Amino acid sequence: MQTIALVGCGNLGSAIIKGLLASGQAPQHIRASRRSLWALQPLSELGVQTFSDNLEAIQGADIIILGLKPYVMPKVLAEIAPKLGPQQILVSLASGLSLESLGQELPEEQPLVRAMPNTAADVSESLSCLAQKNCSLQQQKAVGRIFEAVGEAIWIEEELMEAATILGACGVAYVLRFIRAMVQGGIQLGFDAQTAKKIVTQTTKGAAELLLQGGKHPEEEIDKVTTPRGCTIVGLNEMEHSGFSSALIKGILASFEAIEKK
Numbered sequence: 001m002q003t004i005a006l007v008g009c010g011n012l013g014s015a016i017i018k019g020l021l022a023s024g025q026a027p028q029h030i031r032a033s034r035r036s037l038w039a040l041q042p043l044s045e046l047g048v049q050t051f052s053d054n055l056e057a058i059q060g061a062d063i064i065i066l067g068l069k070p071y072v073m074p075k076v077l078a079e080i081a082p083k084l085g086p087q088q089i090l091v092s093l094a095s096g097l098s099l100e101s102l103g104q105e106l107p108e109e110q111p112l113v114r115a116m117p118n119t120a121a122d123v124s125e126s127l128s129c130l131a132q133k134n135c136s137l138q139q140q141k142a143v144g145r146i147f148e149a150v151g152e153a154i155w156i157e158e159e160l161m162e163a164a165t166i167l168g169a170c171g172v173a174y175v176l177r178f179i180r181a182m183v184q185g186g187i188q189l190g191f192d193a194q195t196a197k198k199i200v201t202q203t204t205k206g207a208a209e210l211l212l213q214g215g216k217h218p219e220e221e222i223d224k225v226t227t228p229r230g231c232t233i234v235g236l237n238e239m240e241h242s243g244f245s246s247a248l249i250k251g252i253l254a255s256f257e258a259i260e261k262k
């Protein structure tokens, strides 16, 4: 069994560890570090080895996941770089940091992965986009398995990593804002907030499942709901007159323009 170290084990790191444990990874093969050691106590109680020293945490790890904020990354990379073995795979979760900039302090051949999961990792429903440098197929499989423990994982070209951040990670916020608006509409129609949320969240999940399981284009499923002259098409067209699709696309492009690239 491979040993996995989570350096900078905060929200995402803890979610990944929970997923790994649930998928059968032995806790003694998981190492986690952050400065506030006390915050790792719940993981320690599950048998995970916890450290406040990053260099101790990476000892003997096959895969090292860096869950640090982007501005902390250069300092910690400089700290661990001299102690890295040539076969240790480094995986960065930091948004906006390219494989090239991550590799600046590292040996040319160091296996490197950039990963972009989303906060749904907490409920094992993330979509993680992965890009790599210097990794063998076997190493890619090993990294892929980690992210499959918290949802689904796909490999993409690195040049699409910022786009993946917008669509996959920021996307959670866009969908939640959509859900909130639906709930507000439901309340105006007479439902209490709890009931409206229940209806909207399950409807959102069901609509996504129709596409995931049926594999059709969204418009095909929309056609099934829109009776000619019916209330659905009237509402949908009104939304479009108010700029619904356009607002979403413009927002996605605005986020993309605002993302910091290094």
Ligand SMILES: NC(=O)c1ccc[n+]([C@@H]2O[C@H](COP(=O)([O-])OP(=O)(O)OC[C@H]3O[C@@H](n4cnc5c(N)ncnc54)[C@H](OP(=O)(O)O)[C@@H]3O)[C@@H](O)[C@H]2O)c1
Pocket: 007, 008, 009, 010, 011, 012, 013, 033, 034, 035, 036, 037, 039, 054, 067, 068, 069, 070, 072, 076, 093, 094, 095, 115, 116, 117, 118, 119, 169, 170
């Ligand atoms: N939110 C998203 O949807 C999303 C999606 C994909 C990727 N990301 C990226 O994933 C990364 C982690 O996000 P997160 O939400 O898990 O952040 P987080 O909860 O703040 O976790 C980062 C952790 O790093 C630790 N840390 C800070 N300095 C350290 C040091 N010198 N040595 C060791 N640990 C240190 C902090 O704990 P201490 O203060 O105790 O050290 C903190 O727990 C970020 O780069 C973020 O951009 C986020």
